Amino acid sequence: MTKPEQFYGPADNPSERTKERMWLAIERAILGKRRGGLFITDRRSFYYGVAAAIALVFMSVGMFTVASNLVNASRPESIRLDLAYESAIHDFERFVPAVTSVEPQQKDILLTRKDQLRILDAAIADLKKDVNGHDLSPLKRARLRQLYSMKLHVVQEMIEQGEIDL
Numbered sequence: 001m002t003k004p005e006q007f008y009g010p011a012d013n014p015s016e017r018t019k020e021r022m023w024l025a026i027e028r029a030i031l032g033k034r035r036g037g038l039f040i041t042d043r044r045s046f047y048y049g050v051a052a053a054i055a056l057v058f059m060s061v062g063m064f065t066v067a068s069n070l071v072n073a074s075r076p077e078s079i080r081l082d083l084a085y086e087s088a089i090h091d092f093e094r095f096v097p098a099v100t101s102v103e104p105q106q107k108d109i110l111l112t113r114k115d116q117l118r119i120l121d122a123a124i125a126d127l128k129k130d131v132n133g134h135d136l137s138p139l140k141r142a143r144l145r146q147l148y149s150m151k152l153h154v155v156q157e158m159i160e161q162g163e164i165d166l
Contacts (some may be wrong), residue, residue, distance in 0.1 A: 085148045120151045
């Protein structure tokens with residue numbers, strides 16, 4: 001059995017500097033004095049928390065990127081090709097400005113081209129709905145690429161005729 005006077009040795013006692021810091025911290029806590037920032041009481045914990053949050057954000061972005069790449073890689077080549085066509089057309093339409101003011105005799109041509117684009121958009125939407133991203137029929141894929149090509153051709157004609165300014 002250990003004797004009470006031998007329970008702690010002289011090496012276990014805090015130093016004078018440590019005692020002063022402990023009593024100063026106790027006094028501040030009792031009087032409500034804060035040292036440092038407005039709300040941050042323990043800077044080290046705060047910095048560790050911020051670092052952990054940043055690491056968690058980077059890790060989640062990395063996991064999302066890996067997962068999306070795995071899903072994209074598992075798709076058949078024809079579906080990836082159709083998605084590339086679709087995104088290229090959407091990007092092209094987004095960067096081409098709106099139709100400029102046209103002369104009255106060209107107004108009918110412009111309305112016809114707008115109708116062509118609307119009909120092509122509807123045909124593409126119907127075919128994509130029919131394909132549903134899983135149908136690997138070469139005939140349907142070829143028809144979808146043909147519709148995309150026709151739409152690009154109409155937009156190209158509008159640019160060449162000056163109906164759309166770049």
